[in-house]
Amino acid sequence: MMYELLKPVLFQLDPEQVHELVMKALRASSMSKTMLELIGQICKPKDERLKVKLWNLEFPNAIGLAAGFDKNALALPVWEALGFGFAEIGSVTALGQSGNPKPRLFRLPEDKAIINRMGFNNDGASVVAARLELWRHSHGTLKIPLGINLGKSKVTPLEDAPQDYLSSLNKLWEHGHYFVLNVSSPNTPNLRELQDREKLEVLLETVMGFANTQENKKPVLLKVAPDLSFAQLDEILLLLEKHKLSGIIATNTTLAREGLKTQIDEAGGLSGAPLKQKSFEVLKHLNTQLNGKLPIISVGGISSGDDVQQRLDAGASLVQIYSGWIFEGPLMLKYMARELLKNRA
Numbered sequence: 001m002m003y004e005l006l007k008p009v010l011f012q013l014d015p016e017q018v019h020e021l022v023m024k025a026l027r028a029s030s031m032s033k034t035m036l037e038l039i040g041q042i043c044k045p046k047d048e049r050l051k052v053k054l055w056n057l058e059f060p061n062a063i064g065l066a067a068g069f070d071k072n073a074l075a076l077p078v079w080e081a082l083g084f085g086f087a088e089i090g091s092v093t094a095l096g097q098s099g100n101p102k103p104r105l106f107r108l109p110e111d112k113a114i115i116n117r118m119g120f121n122n123d124g125a126s127v128v129a130a131r132l133e134l135w136r137h138s139h140g141t142l143k144i145p146l147g148i149n150l151g152k153s154k155v156t157p158l159e160d161a162p163q164d165y166l167s168s169l170n171k172l173w174e175h176g177h178y179f180v181l182n183v184s185s186p187n188t189p190n191l192r193e194l195q196d197r198e199k200l201e202v203l204l205e206t207v208m209g210f211a212n213t214q215e216n217k218k219p220v221l222l223k224v225a226p227d228l229s230f231a232q233l234d235e236i237l238l239l240l241e242k243h244k245l246s247g248i249i250a251t252n253t254t255l256a257r258e259g260l261k262t263q264i265d266e267a268g269g270l271s272g273a274p275l276k277q278k279s280f281e282v283l284k285h286l287n288t289q290l291n292g293k294l295p296i297i298s299v300g301g302i303s304s305g306d307d308v309q310q311r312l313d314a315g316a317s318l319v320q321i322y323s324g325w326i327f328e329g330p331l332m333l334k335y336m337a338r339e340l341l342k343n344r345a
């Protein structure tokens, strides 16, 4: 109700400025035990039936914050208070970078969608690792699993990408519960070529060479684009199995613009409601091909408890949300949990 009143005001302002404002408020809340408790009382669903166990990790519910919202781990503890069952920070790159020139974030309220071409603006792996260490000192271990999503630094040539990801992984390994290789952002030139068989093979070999030799074993996943053909996805699945990755995240934003009501001509990745069907089709295909062999995290256009249930029924182990949360507001997780539980009497 409050958010419905606030939204028209927020939506008058520049989207990136609003994002920064919201992140500041969430960071401030994260520093205050009283605020965290209050937010938890209002927003967090609490029901044992929502719990999910995966990779030896316990998730209070199956709904996570997708990568890109808290790229720099600025507001970690608040995600649990807001009701997310897990949170994914990043994309983090080996070197800090400022991203693409502004404006680079566009709201499409009529379509419940977002176009972004942020370009991995982030503080870099060393700074983020230091911040995660600080969180650990000040707040102890997080109450929900933390994913760390890795991207490639813009200045690193594509052929050196494996070393770039490796450098980030090395710095961040002790801080995350699972890791994601993001090779599917449309906003770093040529990044998506890392989804091609030969380049992906080298990347996976390098990264898994590191992951497999760590004493502390952790899941490594790949995040894919929704614009790949099923044949391309199948080729990727073979590599994931060969290199023993722990799962796949589907999907990132799309370059497609079909079905938009908004007249807009901006480059970047489209997310939110217009991505829903495409991301669902990818999930169904992956589930048929994998037949339970590898967990799938489904993301793209999810905005209700029924959407979540549909993805879980179609084989997803977990789901993630970004755009839906912007349009539905901070009580979204509570409403979603209510809808999910309605079907699990």
Ligand SMILES: Cc1cc2nc3c(=O)[nH]c(=O)nc-3n(C[C@H](O)[C@H](O)[C@H](O)COP(=O)(O)O)c2cc1C
Binding pocket: 066, 067, 068, 069, 071, 090, 091, 105, 114, 116, 118, 120, 149, 182, 185, 223, 251, 252, 253, 271, 272, 273, 275, 299, 300, 301, 302, 320, 321, 322, 323, 324
């Ligand atoms: C502004 C914005 C920034 C994003 N940044 C990242 C990112 O850094 N890394 C990544 O893997 N995905 C990123 N994403 C993609 C989301 O994680 C998600 O895959 C996509 O938005 C689809 O989910 P949604 O429809 O719920 O938004 C970003 C999305 C948005 C809207």
